[in-house]
Amino acid sequence: MKRFLALASVVMSVAAFSGCKNPNQTSGAQPSPASPTKAITSADLTEMANTVPSTGPREGNDYKVFMLVLRQNQAPAVNFKVDMGVKGKGAPKTIRTDESGLAKFEDLPFPDAKHPLQGVVHYYKGAEDQPREIDYPFIEGDAYRLKDTQYIPNTVTPDAQP
Secondary structure, rough: HHHHHHHHHHHHHHHHHHHHOOOOOOOOOOOOOOOOOOOOOOOHHHHHHOOOOOOOOOOOEEEEEEEEEEEEEOOEOOEEEEEEEEEOOOOOEEOOOOOOOOEEEEEOOOOOOOOOEEEEEOOOEOOOOOEEEEEEOOOHHHHOOEEEEEEEEEEEEOOOOO
C-alpha cells in the first residue's frame, strides 16, 4: 500500500508539473531557426527503416540506407561526406550529412550476397582524408533497407583544412 501511495504522489506531482506553463512561452510557438535541431536516436532510425516495405520485388534503384554519423561525444557530425554504393552495380552515390548527422540514400540498387553494400565516411585531420570504409555483408533482414550509426572523432573536420 505504501508503494502505491508513493507512486500515486509521484504521478500527481509529474502531472501537476507538466500542467504548468512557462510564462514566456506562447502556445503553438515554433522553435526559432537558431534553436538546436532534435537529435536523432536509434529509435528514430528504426522508425525510418520500418517505414520501408519489407516485401515485394527487389529490382531497380529503390534500396534505402539511413546512416547517422555522430561524433564520439554524441554531437551530430554535420556536413560530412558519405559515399554509398553496391559493389558491381554502378558508381557509389555521395551525399553530405544534414544538421542532425543523417545521410539518407533512397535510390540505391539492391545488394545481395554477390554484390554487397559498401560505404565510406570521409573526415579530415588537417589536409589528410581519413576515410572509414564499411563493407556490409548481405543479411536477409536488411534486404530492403539498412540503418547504421557511425561514430567519428570529435576533433575531425568535414573538409580539408590546410
